[in-house]
Amino acid sequence: MMNATVDPKKLIKGATGDWEVVIGMEIHAQVTSKSKLFSGASTDFGGDQNSHVSLVDAAMPGMLPVINEECVRQAVRTGLGLEAEIHLRSVFDRKNYFYPDLPQGYQISQYKYPIVGEGKVIVDLVDGSQITVGIERLHLEQDAGKSLHDQHPTMSYVDLNRSGVALMEIVSKPDLRSAEEARAYVTKLRTIMRYLGTCDGNMDEGSLRADVNVSVRRPGEPLGTRCEIKNVNSIRFIGQAVDTEARRQIAIIEDGGTIDQETRLFDPAKGETRSMRSKEEAHDYRYFPDPDLLPLEFDQAFVDELKSHLPELPDAKKARFMADYSLPAYDAGVLVAERVQADYFEAVAKGRDGKTAANWVINELFGRLNKEGKDVTTSPVSADQLGAIVDLISNGTISGKMAKDLFEIVFTEGGDPLQIVEQRGMKQVTDTGAIEAAVDAVLAANPDKAEQAKTKPGMLGWFVGQVMKETGGKANPQSVSDLLKAKIGLE
Amino acid sequence: MTDLTQLTLAEARDALRSKSISASELTKAHLAAMEQARALNAYVLETPDQALAMAAASDEKLAKGEAGPLEGIPLGIKDLYATQGVRTTACSNILGDFTPQYESTVTSQLWRDGAVMLGKLNNDEFAMGSSNESSSFGPVVSPWAPPEWSQDKLASALKGDKKGLLVPGGSSGGSSAAVAAHLCLGATATDTGGSIRQPAAFTGTVGIKPTYGRCSRWGIVAFASSLDQAGPIARTVRDSAIMLRSMAGHDAKDTTSVDRAVPDYEAAVGRSIKGMKIGIPKEYRVDGLSAEIDQLWLKGVQWLRDAGAEIVDVSLPHTKYALPAYYIVAPAEASSNLARYDGVRYGLRVPGKDIADMYEKTRAAGFGSEVRRRIMIGTYVLSAGYYDAYYVRAQKIRTLIRQDFENVYHAGVDAILTPATPSPAFGIGEMGASDPVEMYLNDIFTVTVNMAGLPGLALPAGLSAGGLPLGLQLIGRPFDEESLFSIAEVIEQAAGHFKPQQVWWS
Numbered sequence: 001m002m003n004a005t006v007d008p009k010k011l012i013k014g015a016t017g018d019w020e021v022v023i024g025m026e027i028h029a030q031v032t033s034k035s036k037l038f039s040g041a042s043t044d045f046g047g048d049q050n051s052h053v054s055l056v057d058a059a060m061p062g063m064l065p066v067i068n069e070e071c072v073r074q075a076v077r078t079g080l081g082l083e084a085e086i087h088l089r090s091v092f093d094r095k096n097y098f099y100p101d102l103p104q105g106y107q108i109s110q111y112k113y114p115i116v117g118e119g120k121v122i123v124d125l126v127d128g129s130q131i132t133v134g135i136e137r138l139h140l141e142q143d144a145g146k147s148l149h150d151q152h153p154t155m156s157y158v159d160l161n162r163s164g165v166a167l168m169e170i171v172s173k174p175d176l177r178s179a180e181e182a183r184a185y186v187t188k189l190r191t192i193m194r195y196l197g198t199c200d201g202n203m204d205e206g207s208l209r210a211d212v213n214v215s216v217r218r219p220g221e222p223l224g225t226r227c228e229i230k231n232v233n234s235i236r237f238i239g240q241a242v243d244t245e246a247r248r249q250i251a252i253i254e255d256g257g258t259i260d261q262e263t264r265l266f267d268p269a270k271g272e273t274r275s276m277r278s279k280e281e282a283h284d285y286r287y288f289p290d291p292d293l294l295p296l297e298f299d300q301a302f303v304d305e306l307k308s309h310l311p312e313l314p315d316a317k318k319a320r321f322m323a324d325y326s327l328p329a330y331d332a333g334v335l336v337a338e339r340v341q342a343d344y345f346e347a348v349a350k351g352r353d354g355k356t357a358a359n360w361v362i363n364e365l366f367g368r369l370n371k372e373g374k375d376v377t378t379s380p381v382s383a384d385q386l387g388a389i390v391d392l393i394s395n396g397t398i399s400g401k402m403a404k405d406l407f408e409i410v411f412t413e414g415g416d417p418l419q420i421v422e423q424r425g426m427k428q429v430t431d432t433g434a435i436e437a438a439v440d441a442v443l444a445a446n447p448d449k450a451e452q453a454k455t456k457p458g459m460l461g462w463f464v465g466q467v468m469k470e471t472g473g474k475a476n477p478q479s480v481s482d483l484l485k486a487k488i489g490l491e
Numbered sequence: 492m493t494d495l496t497q498l499t500l501a502e503a504r505d506a507l508r509s510k511s512i513s514a515s516e517l518t519k520a521h522l523a524a525m526e527q528a529r530a531l532n533a534y535v536l537e538t539p540d541q542a543l544a545m546a547a548a549s550d551e552k553l554a555k556g557e558a559g560p561l562e563g564i565p566l567g568i569k570d571l572y573a574t575q576g577v578r579t580t581a582c583s584n585i586l587g588d589f590t591p592q593y594e595s596t597v598t599s600q601l602w603r604d605g606a607v608m609l610g611k612l613n614n615d616e617f618a619m620g621s622s623n624e625s626s627s628f629g630p631v632v633s634p635w636a637p638p639e640w641s642q643d644k645l646a647s648a649l650k651g652d653k654k655g656l657l658v659p660g661g662s663s664g665g666s667s668a669a670v671a672a673h674l675c676l677g678a679t680a681t682d683t684g685g686s687i688r689q690p691a692a693f694t695g696t697v698g699i700k701p702t703y704g705r706c707s708r709w710g711i712v713a714f715a716s717s718l719d720q721a722g723p724i725a726r727t728v729r730d731s732a733i734m735l736r737s738m739a740g741h742d743a744k745d746t747t748s749v750d751r752a753v754p755d756y757e758a759a760v761g762r763s764i765k766g767m768k769i770g771i772p773k774e775y776r777v778d779g780l781s782a783e784i785d786q787l788w789l790k791g792v793q794w795l796r797d798a799g800a801e802i803v804d805v806s807l808p809h810t811k812y813a814l815p816a817y818y819i820v821a822p823a824e825a826s827s828n829l830a831r832y833d834g835v836r837y838g839l840r841v842p843g844k845d846i847a848d849m850y851e852k853t854r855a856a857g858f859g860s861e862v863r864r865r866i867m868i869g870t871y872v873l874s875a876g877y878y879d880a881y882y883v884r885a886q887k888i889r890t891l892i893r894q895d896f897e898n899v900y901h902a903g904v905d906a907i908l909t910p911a912t913p914s915p916a917f918g919i920g921e922m923g924a925s926d927p928v929e930m931y932l933n934d935i936f937t938v939t940v941n942m943a944g945l946p947g948l949a950l951p952a953g954l955s956a957g958g959l960p961l962g963l964q965l966i967g968r969p970f971d972e973e974s975l976f977s978i979a980e981v982i983e984q985a986a987g988h989f990k991p992q993q994v995w996w997s
Binding site: 105287292294 | 572745870
């Protein structure tokens with residue numbers, strides 16, 4: 001197991017020596033579905049307050065939950081994407097507690113028998129190494145509503161639009177050892193779910209939230225006491241929360257104190273974690289099987305059917321890009337990070353040189369999009385257009401330098417690259433007669449320099465530049481160089 | 492004109508079809524009887540306008556020959572059933588004047604089939620009780636009165652503290668009383684541990700709790716979800732069969748309801764029981780069972796034998812654990828089901844200094860003592876550290892109880908005959924005041940049936956020495972309500988009908 005040995009680079013230096021941070025995560029991922037887990041109400045984000053609330057979501061007397069099969073399929077798909085064990089029988093339990101945003105007085109969740117068991121996620125780190133993070137389980141549960149504290153001077157309001165929306169809680173094993181690993185793990189998990197179409201991973205809208213469990217220990221020692229940091233809602237904050245909390249714990253232990261097991265909140269503005277409730281104050285949730293719902297059962301054929309329709313997942317795609325397009329691991333990794341990016345690349349690379357296509361997609365396109373705050377889905381340059389540019393380079397119609405100008409024109413003005421090249425006379429001159437005339441003219445005008453160049457081949461570059469100027473930049477630099485060499489008598 | 496409230500449901504249906512009576516006059520007769528009987532407190536809400544409009548619509552349908560199976564039949568609805576636009580409280584203060592925007596599946600099926608709603612019937616608060624005394628609307632008085640009491644004594648008790656008058660059973664006490672007092676032709680009821688069968692036994696009426704999953708629970712205020720089941724109370728076996736056919740059926744909105752065709756139950760009434768095997772469980776011969784109940788049971792055995800059934804002794808060894816296990820499972824589910832009554836969205840809200848204070852004040856004021864007791868029991872048995880010792884063990888007992896019945900049915904038994912209750916009706920205020928378990932023991936013969944999810948039917952089979960109705964219970968195979976109707980009809984034919992004294996409550 002990759003995580004069994006301690007990597008000294010990941011240790012945190014304390015006043016009294018090195019510390020290892022141990023992190024496990026519970027990710028709450030909103031299931032992509034039209035309607036809620038147990039009701040027909042819409043899951044659309046941003047509706048008017050309490051406009052997506054069914055009688056079930058509002059917990060009216062006598063209302064009963066009915067499982068939304070699409071949510072079950074999404075959970076199974078996600079489990080398959082995590083290479084996890086799918087449980088053909090699982091049970092919905094009630095987690096009982098009182099809160100105004102929880103209309104039933106209980107959340108329907110899965111406690112003892114989750115729909116998905118153990119699995120794993122392979123995570124790429126910046127230095128090119130990989131870690132394997134174990135998945136403990138994935139279960140389905142209802143989201144709560146939202147309390148609004150800023151609408152009335154003395155009262156709180158409740159918006160139940162989210163009440164009953166399906167969440168997948170994905171619990172990792174304590175396999176993460178640094179803030180970077182924690183961030184990379186969530187990023188990878190999000191990528192997998194986006195490939196699967198099971199969670200949009202939109203953290204701004206709350207579609208993905210993390211509870212981060214952090215503890216510290218001396219390398220090689222047993223696990224320390226953990227604290228759970230609740231509801232961290234951005235990948236950047238996850239990293240900050242881990243570092244902040246680890247340092248807090250190390251400081252306490254190094255001061256001779258002990259860590260109390262508790263639930264904490266991360267305050268990004270102050271850069272600190274704060275106690276929310278201690279273990280003693282923890283709720284007794286009185287879990288028991290929900291008597292309104294039969295155990296959730298399906299057969300292996302149901303799972304196999306879903307499996308047969310799964311898309312190619314990022315790890316497999318990366319391996320294929322490396323093999324089929326001869327891409328380095330880094331490039332392949334960048335391209336597969338988002339399915340739309342990978343699809344875009346493949347459209348550009350199809351029937352073309354993979355490495356050239358990758359360079360153009362990653363360096364030119366992504367760079368330019370980034371500058372504009374855009375992404376592939378809103379790119380002004382389509383894969384067909386970029387492919388046409390790549391074609392114009394490889395067939396020698398335009399130079400690399402011209403290609404960059406052409407790309408900029410297509411990016412800002414649009415249009416068919418081939419037509420632009422023709423209309424604007426951007427074609428590089430490959431007609432040796434015309435180039436030869438220009439070369440002769442330059443040599444004739446600079447006889448001294450031509451003489452010197454015979455012994456100083458470094459001067460060739462100056463001549464190439466002069467010829468390019470003469471031809472208005474349209475000459476093929478390679479042809480110019482070849483002709484110059486021949487005429488000057490180099491080689 | 493004969494008193495139309497004296498008709499049975501089947502007779503009224505036939506009279507409506509033959510146009511010898513109209514739905515409107517039938518409904519008016521019942522509305523008049525209800526008005527006369529307000530002192531019984533069977534109805535917590537009368538809906539005369541709705542009733543007359545529905546009856547008029549039924550008359551139109553009858554005239555056009557488009558009558559549904561229950562066209563024009565006036566019924567009372569237990570206040571646990573959500574009725575659209577009509578106050579539904581489960582007889583609890585916590586629901587206040589809650590008026591649902593939706594109609595329960597079972598009642599909507601009754602209206603689909605042409606029935607007329609007379610009003611909402613009293614019950615124990617959230618269906619928790621066996622005497623209808625825990626209702627926020629006060630107790631229901633049984634139309635059966637102590638026979639030795641004079642008319643004057645009855646009248647003054649009815650006006651006064653009601654002490655000594657009899658309970659109609661519970662939790663469906665409004666239903667049983669209204670049916671027995673001819674304030675409707677039939678009533679909906681619900682049964683979690685005996686709440687249909689015990690009130691039927693106390694009032695000389697017929698009640699059936701069908702197999703779990705036979706009727707949809709959607710729109711019925713939940714008490715204990717894994718045990719609750721809807722069913723009818725009516726005056727005859729045939730009437731209850733007619734009602735159940737309309738009430739039963741699969742509902743996609745209730746995942747625990749079963750997708751299975753609903754038979755014509757009425758056709759089973761009068762069917763021969765020759766050759767049927769009837770089991771007599773020895774474990775129901777409990778210590779202290781009164782001689783008159785034992786005699787009644789023996790009479791029932793003899794009637795069935797006379798009709799050609801084979802009587803066999805059977806054993807249901809885990810019976811004695813049923814009541815304690817039930818009082819773990821039912822309160823556990825109730826404690827969770829009743830968490831939604833929190834003062835936030837509907838019903839009662841008592842303001843507090845913060846949210847926890849509001850919850851506490853609202854729930855303290857909104858729930859009666861029996862409901863609070865069961866919430867506390869349920870919360871306790873589900874708590875960390877006690878869950879395995881109570882809830883998990885109770886569920887294991889439940890499995891054993893179910894297996895007991897499976898073994899008996901597997902051996903070829905068609906139905907089981909038992910007493911319905913250990914005693915006849917008792918007086919208002921007499922039971923359970925000092926020891927709630929005393930009240931819980933009323934369900935000793937009925938809870939096993941809920942724990943096993945089986946159908947159970949109670950019907951009157953005789954009178955006690957004190958002149959009060961005594962009932963027998965038939966327990967059937969899963970989804971074999973038909974056999975219960977066939978067997979019950981034999982008992983009904985032999986035992987006859989039991990009517991309370993003349994109208995003494997008006």
